[in-house]
Amino acid sequence: MGAGTGRAMIDPLALLCVAALLATSVAAVVLRRSPFVSPIVYLATLAVSAGLVVYALIHLASGAAPVSHVLPLGLPWLGAHFRIDQLSAFFLLVTNLGAAGASLFALGSGRHEHAPERVLPFYPAFLAGMNIVIQADDAFTILLSWEFMSLASWALVMAHHRDRDNTRAGYIYLVMAGFGTFCLLLAFGLLAGPDGSYGFAAIRGAQQTPAVGAFVLALALVGAGSKAGLVPLHVWLPLAHPAAPSHVSALMSGVMTKVAVYCFIRIVFDLIGTPAWWAGLVVLVLGGITAALGVLYALMQHDLKRLLAYHTVENIGIIFIGLGLALAFRANEMTAGAALALTAALFHVLNHSLFKSLLFFGAGAVLTATGERDMERLGGLIHRMPVTSLTFLVGCAAISALPPLNGFASEWLTFQAILISPELPQWGLKFSIPTVGALLALSAALAAACFVKAFGITFLGRPRTRAAEVALEVDRCSLAAMAIFAGLCVLIGILPGFVIDLLAPVTASLVDNRMPAQSAVPWLSIVPIAESRSSYNGLLVFVFIAASAAIAALAIHRLASRAVRRSDPWDCGFPDPDPATQYTAGSFAQPIRRVFGTLVFRAAERVEMPPPGTLAPARFEVTVRDLIWDWLYLPIAAGVGFTADRLNTLQFLTIRRYLALVFVTLVFLLVVLALWP
Amino acid sequence: MTAFGLDPVTAVLLVPLAAAAVLALLPDFRLAARLNVAAALATLVAALSLFAGRPEPGIYILVDDLNIVFIVLSTFVGFTTSVFSASYIGHEVEIGRLTPAYLRFYHAMYQTLMFAMNLALIANNIGLMWVAIEIATLTTVLMVGIYRTHQALEAAWKYFILGSVGIALALFGTILVYMAARPVVGEGVEAMVWTVLAENARLFDPALLNLAFVFLLLGYGTKVGLAPLHAWLPDAHAEGPTPISAVLSGLLLNVALYAVLRFKILLAANPDAIAPGPLMVVLGLLSLNFAAYMLYRRRDIKRMFAYSSIEHMGIIVFAFGMGGPLANFAGLLHMTMHSLTKSAIFFSVGHIAQVKGTQRIADIGGLTETHPWLGWGLVLGVVAIAGMPPLGIFMSEFLIVSSTFAREPLLVIPLVAGLLAAVGALFLRLNAIAFGEPRGPVAAAKASYVPMFVHLALVAGAGIFLPGPLVEWFQHIARLLG
Amino acid sequence: MTGTFVFDVAHLLAGSVVLVSLILLYQRRLYALLNVFALHAFFLALSVAWQAFIQAAPHLYITAAIALVFKAIIIPVVLHRMIVRLGIHREIETVVGIGPTMLFGLGLVALSTVTMLEVTVEADPLAREDLAFALSVVLLGLLVMVTRRNAVSQVVGFMSLENGLVLAATGAKGMPFVVEISVAFSVLIAFIVIGIFLFRIRERFDTVDVHELDRFRGEAL
């Protein structure tokens, strides 16, 4: 296999780190009685992931040649192949950045975990699984680690298994994961061919027919998409991600979905050559639908973590829009456009992993402080938890694509990629791309609305429950994790050029082109195609806003009165001491539900207004249904149940009937023999 | 080097036989249990020593690459099961489900079963093989009925009747093979010696061979538990003592499968005969899908895993039906892994049923809370049996599915559908058993976890790393199976 | 004596066994069924003996003897007793009517002949015919087991099936273990009969136990 070149230049640091992670999870089992097991485990994972972050950064920045190893594991006649090229290095960076953050956060929040023995052993294993997926260089290893990753995360979802919802979520998650794995398995089986050449080197070498390419692409889209959360395969995600402990939710949402994206990119951009243009169309449209639906579902949630999970669906959609554009450009040999689109997608991968982890940390902090995930029972936390609320606010602004934060930079690049797409010849693309662009714009705007709701209801206003009233700021480690990620969001937002240059070798290796070097551009602004076309400078925008805000503030504090008087808010003549009179998450989302609801999720509002004079409270109910669940999954479940019931009668036959079965089979076979040509 | 200084083959056969005789007379069941373990260990050692030197094939005895794997596997599982059984029966006697008298019978039968299975595996003579499998069946029938409860007796009776018909069909097939061989090989025992048959199979009359294979497939397939011949299997597993369930799933099914394979080789060697592949593929897919859906409505934990055995036998038969080095390799691997995993599962299930005092899934819950070892052992076992990495069955299923897809894309649809349905069912039940609010008694279990975790460790190891010699061995056999 | 004559006698005897199997299908009363089965076993014994004679294989005489003594005499008598003892009522409950069963039986005979016709001729004709007959006897035996509800008639079905096996085994010239096999099967049958007696199985195979307990169907509820 391709080991010959690999053996020459072995530096197995990444593999050693994986081994260390696995060792940690064993240690977690051995030391489960020790009081220090939790800090030990999280410190270890923190150290290892930090090391891997550095390793990946160096590998990316130095533009080193791919590093590959072969271990005598896995398929005996093939061995386990590992290879770290630019793409893997980038995803190693994303993964372990998130992992490091999660470990740091858990270092603090882990103290409040009431079932540590169900979390600690699986957490390092989960990290290890993700790291192996990214390094794997043969079909068996990647699938093994892929499923191992799913399994470990399943165990983590089941950590709080006494809650029925969690076991249900875990179940649905596992079945969906199995489904996805089988799809990928078939994809690789098709790539490997009948004589089973599973090594990626061999697969790259083999020339795939268009038909095979199409099949593999479809299977990869379903397989990786089911893990990433593409509509309509997303149903497990909003159930499973919130069920896990918060730092794990952060990893599942922020990082594991990216591992799925990696798997998709690896197959579609690296292994099957150049697919036809319609592949781009399919991916693009799926991405657009996913983005819009994801954010709409998110708007309807009032469980903070579930809301975040649905936003993961949305952002995955955005990423796949970028990937779809890249495919479309690539199919038409417009490599510059492909590079731009792919960069946008990868950039968003990094960004989303950052702010989604940050937001889940925030949700976790709130959960630790109040024991509540339901926004309707929170509020006013900005007073009790200043740091958490500040970092959470940064996260909200970032995911809502507000300048000068990182979310805006990547979405801006995606828009630029859309804007150069009219050159594409195919009509299908011509019609769909602007529509997808519209969906993207819509989802960006709705995301902003959704996070106004999330932050406003959770952190602002008056506390709705006692728990929220007495909440205390969380420990230093958690705060540090959140602060670091918030800082990264800002930093990347104002200096996007560096990330783009970091991504250049990746795109170069995948689509044979790269975006123009940004470090050369004056004033650190980014120029995707040409100065005359479009440019954006996060740094300047940041400086301008800061400066003008400062000027305004200064001027006013010089000239105007500084007097401040505290008093009750304006109550329009009707004093409402009760915080229940505040706007709730449900009522906040009501206008948007009115606009899209009936269309997208058969939202039904039911009002019970008791006749005047009676003391009965008025009731208002909203039912929102996930149509995809109703129309796709329930029928499947019903089908399985039906078949099971029908077949089940076979358990209850008399011996004579069983004999009859044997007899019939025998006669049937004899007839077959008699009629055999 | 061997057990009692006599040559391995004799030891493999005689040790269990002698042990059976002794155990039948031994009153003290604790001592008997120990002796049982010792005998099983001795047999295992003898079987292992077959690697060192194997005898020349005679007209009755044959040790070749194919069956030595089966022999070692069955003696090994026989040994671990005997260890498990030692701790199992202790509890049974305490609660008075079994009396020492019955235990004498039980141990004797256990060793007889071992003897019968080893004989069936080691026999070079298709008649002898048939006799051995019949003995094995009858002993298990008696063991299944040992609890003397209404359900147990009916299960045994069902097993007995269906088994007898199976035996009859298999015998007819055997006679037909002889008829096919006689004109070529000549009359007498020679015409029933497998090695001789294999050499001359290409000259046999194809029509007779086809007919023979149909009968043998149905006859021995009844023992393998292929749908629609499976009816005896779930009840026999559910109502018998758990060690016997473990042996049934782990070994007896394999022995029957081994017989089918032998004749498949015979048929494959004859160019004009029908290809045995399609028949096996169809039966395999049928069993897989049927069992997968049957899993959903099970209320009895042991019966559920019995159905899972049917499912996996379906997969294995499918793999061998597909043929080709890759699929055969996968089939062998899957068979080995399944024996180890399923017996491990039954070990844990046995203790679970003992501590909870019931086999009803509805009355068992939250095991990982109340009995972490049993609970997580079961979880691991189910994860393994569901074909999840990093355990061994994942590798075999990976090879089976991917190679099938590359060769016969359409066959993959029912295959994957069945596998997915099975995964769904297994984890649906596992959620209820291992997780959620604890249900049922929470008294600590007096159990020996060693056999279970040894098996699981082997399976887990095999999933990641297969030792080279073993691989070459399997690959060689895979080529042998064609 | 001439080969053809040898053939014809063997042929005749084997054929008559098949005929008796068909007659078995036709019976409506248990006693009659037992008598017919005795006849079945008797013809089997004859044909086995003939085979022993023409193959000059004396050990086959043992098989013949077993067939004659055990199957043609002991078993029917025992079952007869049992019917009286257990008070099993004498009607044979059939699943499908006698007529269709007969037709189906004939179809089975045809089927077995067709399958056997594919066998090339150099497997000697005698064996071939014998096999065809044996196969049809086996299938008919199964048919009896499947289409009759009473335990006793099912036992009879199984025994006739097993007669078919013996027929085939003896037909296979020079086949070893024939005696052992027939003995083994007699043991098996003895087991079944004992089982019926032990478990007081009056009507169905499925209802074990002294009292007519509610039917157990696998799943304990």
Added chain:
Amino acid sequence: MALIFDLLVQGAQMALVLLAAPLLTGVVRKVKARLLRRRGPSVLQPYRDLIRLLRKEVVLAHNASWLFRLTPYLVFAATWVAAALVPTFAMGLHFSWSADLIAITALIASARFFLALAGMDVGTSFGGIGSSREVMIASLAEPAMIMITFTLALIAGSTQLSNIAAFMLSPDAGLSVSLGLALVALIIVAIAENARVPVDNPATHLELTMVHEAMVLEYSGRHLAMIEFAASLKLVVYLSLIACIFVPWGLAGAEAGMSALTIGVAAYVAKLGVGAVLLALFETAIAKMRVFRAPEFLGGAFMLGLLASLLLFVARSQ
């Protein structure tokens, strides 16, 4: 030297929009009053209001947080930056490349984001109503704005306002359907974004009928001043946008001299005046619509924008 000159121009622009903003509001109010046969306050009234507000003390609700006090400055700053980047009288703004049309839209969006949060900070139902309706309107206005941006970018081959304006001045900017659609859409968006009739009524004093005003109900004193100021700046931004894209005549070129600049300023002031009058006319001519009709109104703009860019995508084929 050139650099300093550029910086001066940029600074002049920032000062200009700052000065023009209240005046514009005043003019609109005056014209409206006139159309209603009222004398109406002087056009300088907005300045007086601002100064008065600045002098007043701030009345804060008890549980108002730091976010509540920070927001006015953020909103003001974001809007001001946006205003500073729109070419008003000269194209060659020195920093115009630091943010293109998409970025400007996003800047205004972020201003609204914080304002909506501030509306929810105190925890009264008015603020909630205001914010919730504001974001609902914005969630439709922003995509419409993005689609308009697409259209312009596809026509002018750039998302940079200066380049767009330059292209519009150049002869090869013919009349096109898309452009017309974009204009209509942009006007609708501008009306919605600035909380004008028919989407919202800046002058009403019934909390329940208001969107923007309800959101800022809790603000007072200097904070309110900042927000009012930002609101009028926003109006300037949109008018200048329409001006520099659709009536770019008079805009001074990149390396224009003093004279061209003065012409540019004059032209700009004239455009603003006309815009103000037109706006006033429109507002008096039409009645405010129910809140839940607004989405359809804006949805129309969104569809127009989409249609416009679709037409261009298809047109590009040959």
